[in-house]
Amino acid sequence: MKETSKLNPHQNYIDAVRDSASIDPMPTVQNLAKNTGLEPEEIVHYILVQWAASGSEALMATTPLALRQLKEAADASDIAKVRGMVNWLLTGL
16 A cells, blocks of 8 residues: 555545556547547547446446445455545545
């Protein structure tokens, strides 16, 4: 566990965002745009809407991925990860 995660309840999310910086999602977005006839901006907007709604969806779905991951983190006594996931789930409320 990183020392900063004790200071910032969002550190797991921050780390994940920074870790993703080496991956360029635009080739996939551009291929989707090319194959569907949609604009890349429309696809990016859709992706963001789906991501933003996934917290609420996770609360309503049966055994959603987020709930399974939360259980795994709790079973592993990874309190920092549990806190980060709960904060993420509650962000949309």
